Amino acid sequence: MMLLKDILYKVTINAVVGNTAVTIDKVEFDSRQIKVNDVFVAITGVLTDGHHFISKAIDSGAIAVVCETLPEILVDGITYIEVENSNQALAYMATNYYGHPSENLKLVGVTGTNGKTTVSSLLYQLFKKAGFKVGLLSTVKIMVDNVEYKTMHTTPDSLTINKYLKLMNDEGVEFCFMEVSSHGIHQRRTEGLKFAGGIFTNLSHDHLDYHESFAEYRDVKKTFFDQLPKDAFALTNIDDKNGLVMFQNTSAKKYTYALKSYADYRAQILENEFSGLLLKLNDSELWTRLIGSFNAYNILAIYGAAELLGLEKVEILRLISELDSVAGRFQYFISEGRVTAIVDYAHTPDALKNVLETINDIRTKNEDLITVVGCGGNRDKTKRPKMAHIASSLSTKVVLTSDNPRHEVPEVIIADMEKGVEPQNFKKTLSITDRKQAIKTACQMAGPNDIILIAGKGHETYQEIKGERFDFDDYKIVQDYLKQLEK
Template identity: 65%
Template sequence: MKNLQDILYKVAIKQVFGNTNIEVNELVFDSRKVGKGDVFIAQKGVNVDGHLYVDKAIALGAKAIICEGFSFDRKEGVTYVRVSDANEALAIMASNFYENPSTKFPIVGVTGTNGKTTIASLLYQLFTKAGYKVGLLSTVKILVGDKEYKATHTTPDSVTINSYLDMMLEAGVEYCFMEVSSHGIHQKRTEGLSFAGGIFTNLSHDHLDYHKDFAEYRNVKKKFFDELPKSAFALTNIDDKNGSFMLQNTQAKKYSYALKTMADFKVKILEKQLSGTLISIDNTEVWTKLIGVFNIYNLTAIIATAELLGLEKLEILTIVSQLESVNGRFEYVISDDGVTAIVDYAHTPDALKNVLETINDIRTNNEKVITVVGCGGDRDKTKRPRMAHIAAHLSNQAIFTSDNPRTEDPQSILDEMEAGISPEHYNKTLTIINRQQAIKTACKLSDAGDIILIAGKGHESYQEINGVRTHFKDLEEVTNCFNQLKKK
């Protein structure tokens, strides 16, 4: 039980009806999950307005309501608190409810279009190998030390974030690395958290189904850095044209990383192979298992962050050479006859371009590059023709297929993708709605030495069609194909 008055500390309150000096059980924003003695926070979501469910929440036992207005009748014995922003109120209340765990050990947030998962996950690896107990909040999974939990969102809701941070504190976690999405920032899920540092990776075309335009998307990312405290560090990719923009109004200590321009932390690529990359930093050569220029940017951010958090440079570089690639990020398997299949989460035009340019940079040009790619349903439609154009332009063969159609017609998605194909590329593209069949076709079209890229889903272990999720994992599918072809 917690005192409501204490939980409301620092919340921007407009009006109160009833007594706030009461004991409450849980903070709940889903009316279906309300229990006796809970506080119900009525949020105005993208599709649902929580104010419509206040009466239901009270019927289920809520004794306090946090809301932005009174579109319902107030009931005797219930405390009502009107706030200016319910999302922000929930985040601050969640931090207070769990006694502000983010202030008790360093948390570093990673934001940008691409690279968030890789950077957060590899920082978890690095600090764990350095002997620390580490927490991770990522798209792929949530880790409290070595205990794993399933992730449902890139940035979870604020109650979930604080509950995991509280668990980390109880478990003796010393550092936490966290992905911070534009949705999470915009919906105030990270309000009330105290960050020891923030990392900006890059900014490219994504989430324009949610944000009005690119400028809003960029400004939402910047807001994360605007709100960092003076005690934190702000680390930005200065090679990205938006890198310096992120730091314009931050109070945090400013640092930069780069491969091309002068920066506080700069890495040079010396050698690139399918098995890894040789890099140089401060005249020290290091071999890493990570592949591709985009991954070396990620690695540079990791090295910089570890140094800013106090690790010794020699220890950092020693561990960097041991780091393994992240699940679903340039993950590959090689068939018995030498066909390489690469599975990558690339689901934006920029990410797909990066991966294909990496493959083309490493290949000898004696082999074909076959790309299998789709675009998710109920998401940004404007990137579909661009994704198709990139796949067709940078591959010898492109196969367009379903990703997660969700509630959209898969054929309509593919039609929109096909609109981006230039006439000179028509003869090297195929459209196969069934993703399993598309992967099988790529395998059958491949010869010894060829490279198959299966892009868009990466680590995901499901495919969502008509709102129903069924088990589907790209790496499993292509491995099965290789095994079946081997038997013939």
């Protein structure tokens, strides 16, 4: 239990009606979770507006309401706080309520279009191997040292973030690595947190269903670096043309990494095979089980961050050589019939291009590269033809299929994709709506030494159709079909 006025520390308040010296039990932004003596924060979301549920929250026992617009009818005995921005208010209230947990560990945020999950997850792995207690806030899962919790969003809401950071404090966690999405930054979920460092991976076409333009998407990412404190580090990929933009207004200490440019952390790819990468990293050689030039960038980010957080160079190199790939990120196996099947989360044009170019760099060209790819429903439609164009240009055979259609008709999504297939690539492109059937067809088409890439869903173990989630695991399905066909 805490005083409301203490939880409002640093919140930009426009008006107060009532008493802020009241004791509250907890902070909630979901009216369905409100109990007696709670404070309700009315958030204006993408789909719903919390201001419509203020009466419901009061009926459920809320003693105080934080909102951007005061209701027309004010209930006696209820404290109303009118704020500039409810999302920002929730972020500060959450960190105050949980006792500023980010200040008690070293929190590093990873942002960019591609690579966030890989970089944050590999840093978690590396620091665990180095003997530290470590936390992870990622798309795939939340880890409080050795205990795993499921997650639904790339950047959870402010209350969830602070709740798990407090749990990490209680467990003695020293470092936490966190994916920071553009949605999370835009919705102010990371405000009030103290970051020890920020990493920028790259920026390409994504989330233009949410952001009005690419420039807005880029500038939202940049605000994360603008807010880093002076004693933090900012580590950016300067081979990406937006890399130095992230530095423009940051107070943090600036460091760079690159494969093609002069940088603080630089690598050269000496060997690139399905078994891994041999890199020259600054002045040292390093072998890693991770594959492809995009992973060379991820390794540079990990190496740089680990050194900036105080680990010894020799130890970092040893630990990187022991790292395993992240689930659904270039995850592959070779079947008994010598078919290589690769599952990857690539769901943006740039990520798909990176994965296909990596495979083409490694393969001998005597084998077929069969790509199964779809696009999500109710998301950025402009990338659909681009994804199909890339897949059909860089593969020998392509199966266009469903991803997570959500509330859209799968055939309409596939028709949007087909517009990107050039006439010379029509013959090698099939469209199969049912994703399971599409994977089975790819397996039937594959012969010894051929390669199947199943792109788009990666680590996800479900398919989302008309608001329902059905069990669906690309990796397991392709394994099962290849086993059946090769009996």
